Amino acid sequence: METLPIKNWLFGLAGLLLMASCSSEDKETMEGTATVNVSLVDAPADYDEVWIEVLGVELLPGDEEEDGDGWVYIPYDEEDTHINLLSLVNGNEAYIGSEEISAGSISKLRLVLGDDNYLVINGEETPLTTPSAQQSGLKLQLDQELMAGIQYDLVIDFDAAKSIVKAGNSGQYILKPVLRVVAEQSASIEGKVLPVEAHPVIYGIINEDTVSTFADESGSFALRGLAEGDYTIIFDPTEEYEADTLYSVPTLDGEITVLDPVELETTADVEIEIETGN
Known part of the structure; x- marks a missing residue:
């Protein structure tokens, strides 16, 4: 029987050990959980105040169907769930919440708002009408990879100026949120x-x-x-x-x-x- 030279045998063993090590590391990064923190920031708008009622955020793991029940809910757990968007500028942010999520990926994020939204113009409150299509939440594409043991900060940028539409001369205002989400x-x-x-x-x-x-x-x-x-x-x-x-x-x-x-x-x-x- 032909035998391999000792040098070649050692190289082969080293290669097998390296592949096993890489496989182990890859497995570790995909098992366990990652921490996801979610915050809200804003761009300026020409109003005194813009108040939205934030109920929470839902995250969709990459291996779950959008119309399924795999969404992970992070509630905005505050006594008063109203946030003045115009206070969220120059690095200020509203911390919504945090959750441990299985490693893998997040494909989508959904911001869930309540119906009690309004703006303040010249000191007077004006209701913001929310279209019925938005009551289930405002979905954003994310596609963020999650590795076990890593903490991720997700920032939702809520553009108040582009999100408020005046309905003709009726004096009514409609809330059609323009959002983007970025990783920290x-x-x-x-x-x-x-x-x-x-x-x-x-x-x-x-x-x-x-x-x-x-x-x-x-x-x-x-x-x-x-x-x-x-x-x-x-x-x-x-x-x-x-x-x-x-x-x-x-x-x-x-x-x-x-x-x-x-x-x-x-x-x-x-x-x-x-x-x-x-």
């Missing part, structure tokens, strides 16, 4: 814009996707849940100040891009520069 390992851009009296809205634009936020009382701002790539950042202040734009601001997944402070000029200063030819 996505990119962020942070910085400061001055003077604080400029009260700018900050827009981050990449391709056809736009996110926005306000600067806080110190001028600080944060654009979160961004896709990796180069962004155009627009600072849109009140009429007394000039807008400013930064181009090709880079972002990387899992990293925060910190900008140098941005100083906005007043319209009066710009007019003086034009008159003097500077």
Whole structure:
């Protein structure tokens, strides 16, 4: 019987051990549970307040059917389930809840709202009508892989400005939520814009996707849940100040891009520069 050289035999044994190790590691990542935290953030809107009644969130594991009973429910377990969307800017968020979920993947997320939604205009409350088709929840495609022992933060971005539709001249408003969901390992851009009296809205634009936020009382701002790539950042202040734009601001997944402070000029200063030819 022909025998293998000892060197070849050792290489073969090493290969078998390596494959067994990789198989064991793959099995460990797919068994057990992962922790999923869900939070809500918002983009600015031209209202005093926008209040929504949040009942909870449902997550659909990747191996479950959408019309089945495999949805995992995470209730918004607060005494008052109403959230003012316009308070959720510049890094502020509403923590909805957390759940241990079997490793694998999540294919969809569903935000479940109640019927008691309203906005405040000039100090007066105006009901928001919710279409019956949305009462079962607002579904979003997610396709997020879950590995055992890992914690995942999911952020639902609720665009209040695009989500409220005025119904003709009737004075009624309809809530048609425009949402997106991102994993927290996505990119962020942070910085400061001055003077604080400029009260700018900050827009981050990449391709056809736009996110926005306000600067806080110190001028600080944060654009979160961004896709990796180069962004155009627009600072849109009140009429007394000039807008400013930064181009090709880079972002990387899992990293925060910190900008140098941005100083906005007043319209009066710009007019003086034009008159003097500077």
